[in-house]
Amino acid sequence: xxxxxxxxxxxxxxxxxxxxxxxxxxxxxxxxxxxxxxxxxxxxxxxxxxxxxxxxxxxxxxxxxxxxxxxxxxxxxxxxx
Amino acid sequence: xxxxxxxxxxxxxxxxxxxxxxxxxxxxxxxxxxxxxxxxxxxxxxxxxxxxxxxxxxxxxxxxxxxxxxxxxxxxxxxxxxxxxxxxxxxxxxxxxxxxxxxxxxxxxxxxxxxxxxxxxxxxxxxxxxxxxxxxxxxxxxxxxxxxxxxxxxxxxxxxxxxxxxxxxxxxxxxxxxxxxxxxxxxxxxxxxxxxxxxxxxxxxxxxxxxxxxxxxxxxxxxxxxxxxxxxxxxxxxxxxxxxxxxxxxxxxxxxxxxxxxxxxxxxxxxxxxxxxxxxxxxxxxxxxxxxxxxxxxxxxxxxxxxxxxxxxxxxxxxxxxxxxxxxxxxxxxxxxxxxxxxxxxxxxxxxxxxxxxxxxxxxxxxxxxxxxxxxxxxxxxxxxxxxxxxxxxxxxxxxxxxxxxxxxxxxxxxxxxxxxxxxxxxxxxxxxxxxxxxxxxxxxxxxxxxxx
Numbered sequence: 050x051x052x053x054x055x056x057x058x059x060x061x062x063x064x065x066x067x068x069x070x071x072x073x074x075x076x077x078x079x080x081x082x083x084x085x086x087x088x089x090x091x092x093x094x095x096x097x098x099x100x101x102x103x104x105x106x107x108x109x110x111x112x113x114x115x116x117x118x119x120x121x122x123x124x125x126x127x128x129x130x
Numbered sequence: 131x132x133x134x135x136x137x138x139x140x141x142x143x144x145x146x147x148x149x150x151x152x153x154x155x156x157x158x159x160x161x162x163x164x165x166x167x168x169x170x171x172x173x174x175x176x177x178x179x180x181x182x183x184x185x186x187x188x189x190x191x192x193x194x195x196x197x198x199x200x201x202x203x204x205x206x207x208x209x210x211x212x213x214x215x216x217x218x219x220x221x222x223x224x225x226x227x228x229x230x231x232x233x234x235x236x237x238x239x240x241x242x243x244x245x246x247x248x249x250x251x252x253x254x255x256x257x258x259x260x261x262x263x264x265x266x267x268x269x270x271x272x273x274x275x276x277x278x279x280x281x282x283x284x285x286x287x288x289x290x291x292x293x294x295x296x297x298x299x300x301x302x303x304x305x306x307x308x309x310x311x312x313x314x315x316x317x318x319x320x321x322x323x324x325x326x327x328x329x330x331x332x333x334x335x336x337x338x339x340x341x342x343x344x345x346x347x348x349x350x351x352x353x354x355x356x357x358x359x360x361x362x363x364x365x366x367x368x369x370x371x372x373x374x375x376x377x378x379x380x381x382x383x384x385x386x387x388x389x390x391x392x393x394x395x396x397x398x399x400x401x402x403x404x405x406x407x408x409x410x411x412x413x414x415x416x417x418x419x420x421x422x423x424x425x426x427x428x429x430x431x432x433x434x435x436x437x438x439x440x441x442x443x444x445x446x447x448x449x450x451x452x453x454x455x456x457x458x459x460x461x462x463x464x465x466x467x468x469x470x471x472x473x474x475x476x477x478x479x480x481x482x483x484x485x486x487x488x489x490x491x492x493x494x495x496x497x498x499x500x501x502x503x504x505x506x507x508x509x510x511x512x513x514x515x516x517x518x519x520x521x522x523x524x525x526x527x528x529x530x531x532x533x534x535x536x537x538x539x540x541x542x543x544x545x546x547x548x549x550x551x552x553x554x555x556x557x558x559x560x561x562x563x564x565x566x567x568x569x570x571x572x573x574x575x576x577x578x579x580x581x582x583x
Contacts, residue, residue, distance in 0.1 A: 066550060088494055092525040093563040100564075107524040 053120045059101050060084070060116060063094055075117040083115070131197040131284040132168065132260050134321045135161045142324060145299065148187040149345050151331040155187055157324075164191045166250035168198025168260075176226050178202040178267075180219055182210065183230040183243050185308050185329055190317065192228060192243065193266070193308070195250070197284050200261025204269065204279055205309035222267065222279055222457050267457050268311050270408045280311075280408050280453035288318050290412040290451055297323035300375075301345055304329045305338055305352035310575050311408045312381060316351055325349075333576070335359040342372050351378035351404070353576035354388050355515070361391055362514045362537075369395045378415075380404040382577050383483035383501040386421040387509055393419055410449040410468050413438070422474070422482035444487060445470045473499060491520035491528050496559040498530055503553070503560060504578075507532060510552050512540035517571050517578045521564055531564040535571050542567045 050058070057073050064071055064084065071077075071084055079086050079094075086094060095107035098119070106113050106122040113119045135157065138145070143158035155163070171179070179201050183189050189205070196203040204222060206215060216235045219227060226239040233240060266287075267279035302320050304327055306313035320327040330341035339360065341347065352360075357379060364372070377392055377399045384403050392401055404415045405423070413436050416423050428438045428445075435450030448467045455461040473484040484499035491498040500518035507516045515535040520528035536545055546565050553561045572579045 088525055089529075089558055089563070092494075092523045092529050095523060095525055096521065096529060096564050105524075110524075 052123045055101060056098075056116060056119050056123065059097050060094065063090070063097055073116060075115070075120060077116045079114060079116070131264070131288070131318070131321065132161075132164060132194050134288060135164060135194050136260070138321070138324050142298075145324065146326045147320075148190055148327050148329065149301075150187040150329045151341075153187045155191075160187075160191060160194070163247070163250060164194035165198050166253045167191055167195025167246060168201075169253050170246055170250045171195055171199035171201045174226075176201050178222070178224050178226075179204070180215070180222075180224045180227040180238075181205045181243075182208060182215055182227055182233055184208050185304055185313070186230075187329060188243055188247055189308060190327065190329075192246065193317075196266070197264040198260050200264050202265045202267055202281075204267035205307075206269070207309050208307070218269070218277065221276060265454075266314075268314065268408050268453075269309060278459075279457035281455055281457050282411075282453055286451055286454075287314060287411070288322055291315070291318050291322040293322055295323075297325050297349075300325045300349055301328055301347045302326065302349040302351075303338060303342055303347045305333075305350055305356055305576065306381075307333070307575055311406060311411075312351065312575075315406065315412065319349075319351075335363050339363060339368075339372070342374070346373050348373055348375040349378070350374060350376070351380065353381040354379050354384050355382060355573055355578050356576040357392060358388060358508075358515055361395060364395075372396070374399045377401045378404055380406065381575070383485060384421055385501070385505045385508065387505070389419050389421060407447065407468070407470055408453070410436075410447045410452040410470070412436075412451075413447050413449065420480065422477070422480040425476060425479050425481055428481055439467070440474055440476075440481065441469075443473050443475065443484075445472045445474050445481070489519075491518075491530055493520075493528055493530060493559040494526035496557075498560040503530060503532070503556065503562065506552050506555060507534065507549055507562075510545070510548050512537050512545045512548070515571050518562070519579075523563075526559075529563040530560060531566070532562045533566050533568045533571055535569070536567055 053075060060073050077083050095105045098105035102123055106119055111122060139157040139161035143156060145157050146154060147157045147160045148155045179196060181203055193203055206218060212233055212235055219235060219238055226241060227235055228241045228243050230243045263283050263285060265281055265283050267281055269277045269279050302316055302325055304316055306316060308314060317327060328341050328345045328347050331337040374396050377396060389401060401419060402415045402417045406412045414427055428440060437448040439446050446467045446469055448465050450465060471487050473487055474481040475484055485501040489500050503518040504516050507513055513534055514537045517533040519531055521531040523529045536542055549565060
């Protein structure tokens with residue numbers, strides 16, 4: 050499974066916990082202008098990403114605004130960020 | 131301690147005092163061995179002694195021997211590694227440690243418990259000498275810094291125990307370790323009331339149940355976590371095998387559902403909740419099968435030398451029979467108010483315990499008390515035990531996390547859905563954002579470990 054597919058799957062699992070079936074694409078915005086995550090949702094997402102990938106963009110000091118930014122975080126080698 | 135032991139040895143020499151996994155002693159034998167151990171310690175000129183041993187009849191004898199010799203014992207957590215033991219000994223100025231296994235502590239004399247006991251047996255019979263007002267040290271939990279040692283006299287600890295002649299000959303389980311105030315309280319309840327102390331093979335709940343059954347134990351004082359695991363281990367069929375008459379809970383908040391489960395499982399047993407701290411000593415007990423304590427206990431003038439008050443949501447206590455002070459520090463002021471570290475909330479005519487100040491989870495500035503979450507999750511069918519704790523998080527500082535021990539044969543995916551549904555009753559910041567299913571749950575001295583991870 051590609052990194053993009055894994056990230057999207059992780060976000061879908063998060064939304065499913067709250068009985069939401071939103072369409073999630075690489076272009077999906079994460080917060081009020083998109084999937085509607087608040088700070089608690091972002092906190093939960095960061096934990097789920099950490100569980101899935103071993104690290105997460107929030108803990109690296111980033112605030113990704115879209116699904117694509119999360120994907121790029123994982124596709125970019127750590128030394129080049 | 132030694133005086134009580136000697137007195138009971140004269141009254142009922144053949145009465146059983148200690149029932150261990152591989153050794154039992156009558157009051158007469160225990161008094162004799164303890165007195166001789168006192169002679170050994172006196173002969174070696176040891177004034178303050180650390181003890182790094184598992185709970186055993188010999189450890190009890192050594193404590194009584196220390197009292198006979200006027201030597202101050204300080205029982206350490208047996209799980210401490212050598213560097214931690216060295217740090218405690220250095221802080222307390224202790225030059226000798228009794229061990230029951232290999233342990234090297236630089237600059238400190240390590241004495242084998244077995245060797246001391248053997249040396250005591252070789253001593254000739256002599257008149258028993260006992261020290262005046264012997265003391266002991268009880269280490270605090272050290273949640274806010276290095277553990278301190280509360281100084282007590284054995285007499286002041288024994289004075290906190292009510293003498294009840296009906297308890298003579300009853301059997302008590304040692305479910306707390308003897309390095310804790312609660313473990314020493316159980317020991318003193320036994321000695322003061324001429325009862326019998328049953329020491330299980332280990333702190334595992336299965337071994338506790340085996341000891342209760344084998345030795346017909348009627349009195350068990352333990353943490354809510356211990357009782358929760360005991361109920362899970364026991365199942366409904368075996369409850370009748372346990373001849374429990376007195377169930378005591380302390381050391382953690384006691385959830386209402388646990389009180390009800392214990393009452394339903396052991397309908398003829400009396401159930402008490404007790405509250406004590408290492409510094410203030412025994413404070414109060416409640417027997418009305420309702421979680422928390424009646425508000426009247428907080429609002430009344432001091433009874434039995436203990437006063438309670440609530441300041442900024444934290445229970446404070448003022449006790450006339452607390453510790454003498456911390457070792458190495460000036461004597462404690464008499465009747466000083468002490469913070470307990472326990473958070474309480476007034477609900478109707480009661481105060482309920484929310485948890486420890488050090489365990490509070492801070493989610494984006496909003497506080498969450500783990501026990502409130504655990505109480506909800508514990509009621510979900512399929513949950514054997516649950517530990518709620520704060521997990522560090524880059525977005526909100528912390529999130530609420532759960533470690534859940536599921537009952538056998540439960541589909542964890544469905545169970546997670548049910549847990550999340552149950553937690554919808556909580557405000558959003560208090561809902562668990564991480565749920566992990568585990569095969570065991572960490573405890574320390576029978577209490578859940580809720581520290582942030």
